[in-house]
Amino acid sequence: MPSLRSISALAGLLVAVLIVLLPGQFEALTSPWAWWRPPFEPGVALALLVLVPARGRRMLAWGLALLFTLMLVMKLADMAALGAYWRTFDPVSDWRLLGPGWNVLSNTVGVGWARAGLLLLLVLLILVLVVLGRGFEAAARGGAGWPRRALAASLGCSALVLVIGGLGGNGWAATTTASIVAHVRESRSNLEGLAELKARVAQADPDDQPGARLFTGLRGRDVLLLFVESYGRSALDDPRYQARVRGRLEVIEHSLGRVNYEARSGWLESPTVGGQSWLAHSTLLSGLWINSQRRYNWLTGTSRLTLTQLFGRAGWRTVAAMPANTRAWPEADFYGYDMVYDARSLGYEGRPFNWVTMPDQFTLASVYQRELAARDDVPVMLEAALISSHAPWTPIPTLRNWDQLDRGRVFNDEAVAGDPPAVVWQDPERVRAQYLESIDYTLQVIGSFVTAYQQTDPVVIVLGDHQPASIITGDRATRQVPMHILAPRGNALLDEATEWGWTSGMIPAAGQRPVGMDQFRHMLVTGRER
Template identity: 45%
Template sequence: MPSFHQPSSRNPNLAQTFAALALLWIALLLPNRASEINAANFACLPLEALLLASLLQLPDIWGWLVRLAAAGILGLGIIFKLVDLGIDQAFGRPFNPVLDSRFPADGMQWLTGSLGTPGAWLAVALIASLLIWLILLVGIALGQLQAILSSPRIPAKQALTAMFLFWLGLQLSGNPIAGTPFIDWAAAHWHSARDSFADLEGFQRSVEHDPYAQTPDQALLSKLRGKDVLLVFVESYGRTVFDKPDYAAHILPLLKKSGAELQDSGIGVRSAFLTSPTYGGISWLAHGTLLSGLWIDSQSRYDRLVMSQRPTLNRLFQRAGWRTIAVQPAHTLPWPQGQYFGYDKIYAAQDLAYRGNAFNWITMPDQYTLSAIQRLERPAGPRPPVMAEIALISSHAPWTPLPRWVDWQQVGDGSIFSQARDGDAPAAVWQSTERIRQQYRKSIAYVLQTLVSYAKTYGDDKLVILVLGDHQPASFVTDNSASHDVPVHLIARDPEVIRAIDSWHWTPGLIPSAQAPVWGMDVLRGKWVETFSGEPGR
């Protein structure tokens, strides 16, 4: 058995040496954003490597303890960087241990739902084994490095001294090759976690104050009295369809033509952009932001919001005499947070009585969702006005197969949508980024066509529709766009509704101009209440 002062191997071969150094180089230099994985970011002289090499030369147990600690730190570093990469690809940001503390529990719930309880625990055990194996592998690589440094044929101390001086010279001259990438990455996460704790304390104070809580019910939203208001979130409808030429070439002509059709039908339209608090997913953060008037950009903020007494936009409509409903065709499980928002009725997937086939993850096409709500909540005859928050999901991944529009009179119970058997399976589409983007673009076109057709068919003087995206699609669809903006459209036949927002300076039609305002999604609640109420909130 080797003693502590002995390295794991006195004579590592060339392949072992190369593999060990490559793994350690990756551990120190691997970026945590996919867009930054390039040769330039690996062409770096990290100070951490020089410090580690120096400490590994400590004698006896001290060198062994350094190796043990470094194996744990670098191994966990690789793991968390891989987590960062996954979170960044999905949501456009790195992992935050404070704000994303629920991800493990949510992941376990997903595994249990997909694999069953035994399968979920087996998957957890497998993942844990892989993580332990990775840390052990880093430890072996460090042992190889110790063997190199302890070789009498290599003047390690002199070489390291020269490298330190070289690094210092580069650093003083401002050369970016000399850096501290691992330390910078760890420090950024530490500061992010620390700032998140402070942010949540400030957020709690904001939750407890709402300027419209005391607005008289008779004045609240009085300029919309008697109208049905549909707040429609379109899944993954992001600004990228305007900014990315491959999408814009198809979507802009469609929007121009659809805007003209609405105008010819006597329906007014205004458009702008909102900045979403989320990117690529976690749609409920966008819903919470718009409805509460607070910036809900993390699960921690969302959890604090739904445990508060702050009145949502739904509750304000409810106070003013509207029947408030939520239409959530993606929900197949109980939704306890729904009690906070203030709905008289929640329509989950099973409540919409869809009898057609599911489109993979998509439980039903958007045209059926709109048709069902028209039938269930907007029948002819006396009734209270409806304020409906509707989530349209046909533009959610995997974007195959896609539904086709049918005549509204033929929608019925949805059994006509046998199209769910058509088209390529996700496994075929997702082999190509180009195919994924093509299918995404087609899904957005389908949703827009469906909404415009609904407005033309059912848009009487009592209907007001606010359409907006919940967030940008995933970064591999946006081509790593940094923008969190989403389009927003106000559609109404009553010209008084359109004139009421003249001061917003939104663009006529469905295509926001380059000068159109870009508000945070949290701003719209206040603008809406102030504009359509009889007197400003106090």
């Protein structure tokens, strides 16, 4: 009958092997081939435990247990990052996403379930650590009498395979080691990219022009920059969504014609996907490619001239409407707004739609009454984040009469209608259906807003911030998002967009070349690409 020490050693080694074999993405969990890799790392650990002097084995056993547990944490983090953002986890800067991630999760499944899931994860990690630590201890004691030369040879061979597999990127060996090496390389590449970005910012900014020369074709008009959450190219191209979304865009285009408006549309390349909308906002406003939290943290501490500040220099009052913000937003100082409205100051008194603090219709109505309708003496440049199309995409409000919103209380019944996210998210098809409803709603709101308030002749620039998560798009989608410029017929910006090669109307041509989101500031300032 096996001894308790043998069982403990076997359990520890088995857990170590499973950690090493665990694929780094959810899609691979069901593929048997993704699990078939020679698990060399546990062999190296076992050989080390036996070869070191007896007095150091216990400390080494628990050190290795901690190392393997951290490997598991990194793999789980990679799974989450790949599922949400189409990239691996960045251990240097992604920890800052824990707060926003918790807010989305708790509002999707409920605070109680989110806490239970977090507690279960912590218990699992502690259990893994204990099983590994005791197992490695038992294995070290049990293997103390093994031939040391054979163990040394085994250690050398395993280490050689780890180096070949890890550094060479071979798919047949050492996936965990290769993953660690890839993280190190990516971190180094990110640092090099940040150094290049700093060098570019140190150079003269070609968009830094006197106010009298800026935006002359937009003089006297309100300019609205509307970011639509998770509005990516897949909404227009994916067969599951395109008929509904393109149909809505055609309806908007027809309604624009009735009020003497026209549209131009194109594709932009977003720096992010699945989330981190602030990277898209900062990229467009700064004219720099901000594709990581590390770059964002650095950028917002600089004096880089933003599109907002350029409009302010040219005589516009600059305003931000950020309904997702429920607390102080220190980065607002970097952008240079004259006024910032958030969930606390937009005047919404209705119920939230889970994570979504208020419907997009109320956001636009509120900022219109507070800023656009209230000021005839100075034009307003508004940047607004429209968040009704943010996950969990349930429930979805309906378009109401613009002058009967009753401080948002008219939406109360809809805010608690239908199944909660915890139910909807059990079925991926329902999730996709809800996403489609949310995009259609926000586009409908924008079209209705422009036609309802076109008497002030604003120029409205609508764009997606990023593609949604892969549960919506699949794993082969681009990072492109649509942009639509809506302006009174004959406006100079429409002519410039035509010169850029953009499509007339609300639907960008399929073969139209996308431009980087970091290009748009320069295009708006100079009328041409950089």
